[in-house]
Amino acid sequence: MPLRAGAAPVTGRIAPRSGTALRLARGDILTVIDPQGGQVSDLVAVAASDPGEIISNGRTFDYEETVRLTTGSRLWSNRSRVMLTVIADTAPAHDFLLTPCSPATFRHFYPDKPVHRGCFGNLAEALGPHGVTPDMIPCAFNIFMNVTLAPDGKLAVLPPETRAGDFIKLRAEMDLVIGLTACSAYASNGGSFKPIDFAVERAG
Amino acid sequence: MPLRAGAAPVTGRIAPRSGTALRLARGDILTVIDPQGGQVSDLVAVAASDPGEIISNGRTFDYEETVRLTTGSRLWSNRSRVMLTVIADTAPAHDFLLTPCSPATFRHFYPDKPVHRGCFGNLAEALGPHGVTPDMIPCAFNIFMNVTLAPDGKLAVLPPETRAGDFIKLRAEMDLVIGLTACSAYASNGGSFKPIDFAVERAG
Numbered sequence: 001m002p003l004r005a006g007a008a009p010v011t012g013r014i015a016p017r018s019g020t021a022l023r024l025a026r027g028d029i030l031t032v033i034d035p036q037g038g039q040v041s042d043l044v045a046v047a048a049s050d051p052g053e054i055i056s057n058g059r060t061f062d063y064e065e066t067v068r069l070t071t072g073s074r075l076w077s078n079r080s081r082v083m084l085t086v087i088a089d090t091a092p093a094h095d096f097l098l099t100p101c102s103p104a105t106f107r108h109f110y111p112d113k114p115v116h117r118g119c120f121g122n123l124a125e126a127l128g129p130h131g132v133t134p135d136m137i138p139c140a141f142n143i144f145m146n147v148t149l150a151p152d153g154k155l156a157v158l159p160p161e162t163r164a165g166d167f168i169k170l171r172a173e174m175d176l177v178i179g180l181t182a183c184s185a186y187a188s189n190g191g192s193f194k195p196i197d198f199a200v201e202r203a204g
Numbered sequence: 205m206p207l208r209a210g211a212a213p214v215t216g217r218i219a220p221r222s223g224t225a226l227r228l229a230r231g232d233i234l235t236v237i238d239p240q241g242g243q244v245s246d247l248v249a250v251a252a253s254d255p256g257e258i259i260s261n262g263r264t265f266d267y268e269e270t271v272r273l274t275t276g277s278r279l280w281s282n283r284s285r286v287m288l289t290v291i292a293d294t295a296p297a298h299d300f301l302l303t304p305c306s307p308a309t310f311r312h313f314y315p316d317k318p319v320h321r322g323c324f325g326n327l328a329e330a331l332g333p334h335g336v337t338p339d340m341i342p343c344a345f346n347i348f349m350n351v352t353l354a355p356d357g358k359l360a361v362l363p364p365e366t367r368a369g370d371f372i373k374l375r376a377e378m379d380l381v382i383g384l385t386a387c388s389a390y391a392s393n394g395g396s397f398k399p400i401d402f403a404v405e406r407a408g
Binding site: 057 | 266267269271272356361
């Protein structure tokens with residue numbers, strides 16, 4: 001169930017290959033935890049006041065001037081406003097280059113395996129009631145995802161190097177709806193589907 | 205004026221700091237030329253049949269497995285379909301990480317200079333009649349743009365290394381509307397605003 005801003009502190013577990021939506025008020029702190037290590041969580045942030053304002057990898061790369069985001073980095077919207085600030089981070093890496101796994105990416109990368117709706121389908125279901133259509137789902141901020149970038153530009157998706165208990169803490173800089181998943185793809189979590197834990201500390 | 209698919213071969217010039225829209229039928233070939241060298245052209249592709257289907261840097265990075273796109277690379281939509289294939293390319297580099305320059309980026313990066321609507325405003329005007337709202341404008345494929353990526357992930361925008369006459373040729377793999385600009389930002393074109401030339405060879 002989506003959570004409401006202003007409620008008591010909340011913790012939760014996202015089951016493997018699923019997703020959820022939660023509301024953050026400005027100042028709330030979201031912690032995303034990899035409870036077992038080696039799992040990815042796709043995060044999409046949307047302005048609570050208007051789902052047309054949504055997280056943007058390109059605007060974030062513009063203003064942060066890096067593709068490697070960690071403590072101190074800000075995540076920006078398509079309207080050039082700061083949505084979230086990373087205030088703590090124990091993970092070796094996150095990715096903001098790639099899109100959520102989807103039926104099309106399953107067919108492309110895993111032709112011999114069953115097709116799954118993936119993080120894309122889980123985000124679409126979680127964010128649909130908040131006004132986000134599937135076409136609006138952008139590149140997610142792929143928490144804990146281990147994407148290497150070679151000097152020639154080649155990308156490779158490797159198993160996450162997170163250990164059990166690694167986490168990232170993000171402060172909401174505006175009222176937000178967050179879509180958050182426990183990733184469904186084989187490559188991004190080393191082939192073992194795992195849960196993701198989260199906690200919300202309320203500002204008010 | 206937007207061009208119509210099926211018309212005679214077309215060539216045109218985009219004035220400095222402006223943009224245009226043009227239609228491509230499947231099989232048409234678009235050549236984008238840097239007539240003086242050292243200029244950038246932002247390209248946004250939209251499915252002619254439905255503006256909800258739009259070019260996606262993340263889907264392109266997913267399927268091409270590189271951030272460096274050149275001859276043979278395909279540019280993909282948010283619905284995981286190929287929109288364009290690069291069939292020839294004389295330029296040293298293109299960028300697909302950063303968003304179009306906009307009033308917000310002018311205020312951020314050039315606080316002492318006049319604010320310009322930038323490629324973002326020019327794309328919004330060119331694509332608006334085709335059903336693309338400003339919030340829908342994604343990372344553009346930034347033709348000729350010279351963005352360096354350091355091993356630690358740091359990004360830097362340097363003047364393009366194109367010489368006069370450098371070009372890229374793209375084949376439309378579906379019926380498209382293309383938004384195309386002559387870039388308005390200082391850093392991306394070395395501070396000298398220049399035109400962009402284009403040519404369309406019709407398939408039919």
